[in-house]
Amino acid sequence: MFKKAFTLLAVLLLMTVFVLAACGDDEADSDSEPDDTGTVDEGTDDVEEDDGDSGEDATEQEDVVINFMHLWPQGSSPDHKRIVDEIIAEFEDMHSHVTVELEILENEQYKDQLQIVSSANQLPDVGMTWAAGFMEPYVRGERFASLEDILDDEFRSSFVGGVREAYEVDGVTYALPLELNIAPVFYNTAIFDEYGLGAPETYDDFLNVVDTLVENGVTPIALGNRERWTGSLWYMYLADRIGGDSALNNAIDRSGSFENAALIEAAEEIQNLVDRDAFIRGFNGLTDQEAKSEFMNENAAMYLIGSWDLPNYTTNEEVDQEFRDSVNFFKFPEVDGGEGNINSWVGGPGVGLFVAEDSDVKEEAKQFVKYFVERWGEQAVVDAGVIPGTQVDTDAVDLPDLFIQVLDELNNANNLTLFADVQMSASVAEVHLDLIQALFGNEVTPEDYAKQHEEALAAEE
Amino acid sequence: MNKVMSDKKVIALYVLPAFLLLMLLVYIPIVLTGYYGLMKWDGIGSMEFIGLENYRNLIVDSAFWRSARHSLLLAIFSVISLIGYLLVSLVLSGRIKGADLFRKVYLIPMLLSSVAIAQLWMRIYHPTNGVMNRLLTSIGIEQPPLWLADTNIVLYSIFIPIIWQYAGFYILIYYAALRNVPNELVESARIDGASPWQIGYKIKLPLIAGVIKVTIVLAVVGSLKYFDLIWVMTQGGPNGASEVIASYMYxxxxxxxxxxxxxxxxxxxxxxxxxxxxIIRKLTATKEEVQY
Structure with a gap:
């Protein structure tokens, strides 16, 4: 009897161990084939381009593993994933003692996971972060390593102006950008032609376009404001065109006030647009994805979104060719009497790469980041339609016209205002985003809207 | 067997694995949560002990109380809906034709994941293409409600799928309990001339009172900590109109x-x-279990 009891117990214990082991570390089972480095690999060591640690690597280097966490799974971003895999393979070939281990998560899970592993101080050696407000707590918590030592002059100047700076905290760079986006207003030329409309050049033209479309029963603008940053883009542009590029920036960096007449006027203008039925019905409950599909099904004529959406209107074979041909973009028009310039863009870097401060393989990780950023810059735009944070020579690449136009606009841009919710700290951003929804929903007056922003920003000073 | 089971060591050995797992995965995190609640911490860097300040802030945080009110509303609606489930179960357990089929029909929503249900209902509620508004426009309503965008109704719009989702679960519980009511009692009541209504109200309900109490607790607690469907459908928006405690916490x-x-x-x-x-247990406590 005893025996039976113990057998059962042993089985139970074993199961427990398995369960716990499975929860524990998933690194162990993803170990790719062990590096059975033979003579061949010893030979390639010489070709290694190593900056700095030239001491012992001529002989035998200890095998190291770089853990790399990214957010481009095969399913949703196959092109991104392929380039990442290629770059990793190249890097591993050049540094035979290095193995890169991947952990891949979807966007939202990625954000949660990053915070959780960070609170346990177990960040991957290399990972992805967003700029400014998102990464600041990580830097203040001493989780990210400074990348200043790999930024030699040549590398430093390869970034598009102002983009790397978005990853600085107190003048020190803690991550390097992989993506850069600006937000043009995409529009459907087929719908515009049908009603004899052209791309608006002034804000009054724009209002005329809106009114004409409404009169004809066409939804002018697809907007998925459930996400809230989508509505923020509209507000940011109006603030920029009315108050100039410094109005909003100054309010956020506290050299100015949010209760600025221009910022209030921009809020009024948003409600004016809402009252004109410029935006799709029910926008506050729609996701960006739902809004996008309204635009892509030609139920709405305009759609303001980041240039990350360009592949949908150019190279994506899954989208109807006729529709892709009919999509064009215009720059957000200037407002009469406003201080803004048409070449000022709302946009900003997407994800960037960081190196963990507590990484055991910091040197290798930094080399990996540098190599990755350089190679990514060469491949991303052509192979995945991602505008990289590094400069792209538009003459040298073969791209659809719409892409080239956006890249050229980027080179002509005289200002790039970083997405407001990225500029702000996380808790102020939350206030801003909720207020955006309230503003669009007519639940807050423009004055209160500005006042509540001012209070939230002032509370953090 | 008795000899083995009376040996304290063996009992300990049997109880231990589950106990350890429970400690590790449930109770220790609870204690830790309580501990973190006393800290000023961004979840990333170092912590700073601030005592009860978080709780002081909580008491004056109107956004929190708004979400708490929404959670309580959900709890009230869930409890009210229990009456409906109970009626359905009473009918189903009355050995009507096709009772088995209906039971399965009611159960199916429970088999779907919350995310799938949320996606489904987002389609239904879509302001222009959704089934709901298509139907309303076809019968001549020109401006049908914006189910998920109108701050006045978004909360109730989400309650409907939540209540729909759990219907099968409670109906299953009630159904099983009602099937356990001894047939002799029902038979003898019928012979004594009791109407079906009387049989249900006077005989069956008292006998399953214990189960009803449990379901009330389940419904209330489940509602208070409810998160998933709301998160997927609105993330608590627009502007906090459908925020509940759990989404606010997140x-x-x-x-x-x-x-x-x-x-x-x-x-x-x-x-x-x-x-x-x-409180619920106190309120619903009866002196003794009803037995016939």
């Missing part, structure tokens, strides 16, 4: 980096659930 901890404050909200939620459970 936002505080993970979106705005107030991990300490988020933990305090979570711990408060736990205490709230315990207190309410206790």
């Amino acid at each position: 936002k505080q901890a993970f979106t705005t980096y107030n991990f300490g404050y988020g933990s305090a909200v979570g711990f408060f939620l736990l205490i709230l659930c315990l207190i309410i459970t206790y």
Whole structure:
């Protein structure tokens, strides 16, 4: 009897161990084939381009593993994933003692996971972060390593102006950008032609376009404001065109006030647009994805979104060719009497790469980041339609016209205002985003809207 | 067998694995949450002990109380809907034709994942293409409601799928309990001339009172900590109109980096659930179990 009891117990214990082991570390089972480095690999060591640690690597280097966490799974971003895999393979070939281990998560899970592993101080050696407000707590918590030592002059100047700076905290760079986006207003030329409309050049033209479309029963603008940053883009542009590029920036960096007449006027203008039925019905409950599909099904004529959406209107074979041909973009028009310039863009870097401060393989990780950023810059735009944070020579690449136009606009841009919710700290951003929804929903007056922003920003000073 | 089971060591050995797992995965995290709730912590860097300040802030945080009110509303609606489930179960257990089929029909929503249900209902509620508004426009309503965008109705729009989702679960429980009511009692009542209504109200209900109490607790506690469907459908928006305690907690901890404050909200939620459970048990306590 005893025996039976113990057998059962042993089985139970074993199961427990398995369960716990499975929860524990998933690194162990993803170990790719062990590096059975033979003579061949010893030979390639010489070709290694190593900056700095030239001491012992001529002989035998200890095998190291770089853990790399990214957010481009095969399913949703196959092109991104392929380039990442290629770059990793190249890097591993050049540094035979290095193995890169991947952990891949979807966007939202990625954000949660990053915070959780960070609170346990177990960040991957290399990972992805967003700029400014998102990464600041990580830097203040001493989780990210400074990348200043790999930024030699040549590398430093390869970034598009102002983009790397978005990853600085107190003048020190803690991550390097992989993506850069600006937000043009995409529009459907087929719908515009049908009603004899052209791309608006002034804000009054724009209002005329809106009114004409409404009169004809066409939804002018697809907007998925459930996400809230989508509505923020509209507000940011109006603030920029009315108050100039410094109005909003100054309010956020506290050299100015949010209760600025221009910022209030921009809020009024948003409600004016809402009252004109410029935006799709029910926008506050729609996701960006739902809004996008309204635009892509030609139920709405305009759609303001980041240039990350360009592949949908150019190279994506899954989208109807006729529709892709009919999509064009215009720059957000200037407002009469406003201080803004048409070449000022709302946009900003997407994800960037960081190196963990507590990484055991910091040197290798930094080399990996540098190599990755350089190679990514060469491949991303052509192979995945991602505008990289590094400069792209538009003459040298073969791209659809719409892409080239956006890249050229980027080179002509005289200002790039970083997405407001990225500029702000996380808790102020939350206030801003909720207020955006309230503003669009007519639940807050423009004055209160500005006042509540001012209070939230002032509370953090 | 008895000899083995009376040996304390063996008992300990049997109980231990589950006990350890439970400690590790449930009770220790609860204690830790309570501990984090006393800290000013962004969830990333170092912590700073601030005592009960998070709780002081909580008491004056109108956004929190708004979300708490929404959670309580959900609890009230869930409890009211229990009456409906009970009626359905009474009918089904009355050995009507096709009872088995209906039982399965009611159960199916429970088999779907919350995310799938949320996606489904988002389609139904779509302002222009959704089934609901298509139907309303076809019968001549020109401006049908914006189910998920109108701050006045969004909360109730989400309650409907939540209640729909759990219908099968409670009907299953009631159905099983009602099937356990001894047939002799029902038969003899019928011979004595009791109407079906009387049989249900006077015989069956008292006999399953224990089960009803349990379901009330389940419904209330489940509602208070409810999260998934709301998160997928609106993320608490627009502008907090469908925020509940759990989504508020999540936002505080993970979106705005107030991990300490988020933990305090979570711990408060736990205490709230315990207190309410206790109150419900007190209120529904009867002196003795009804037996016939």
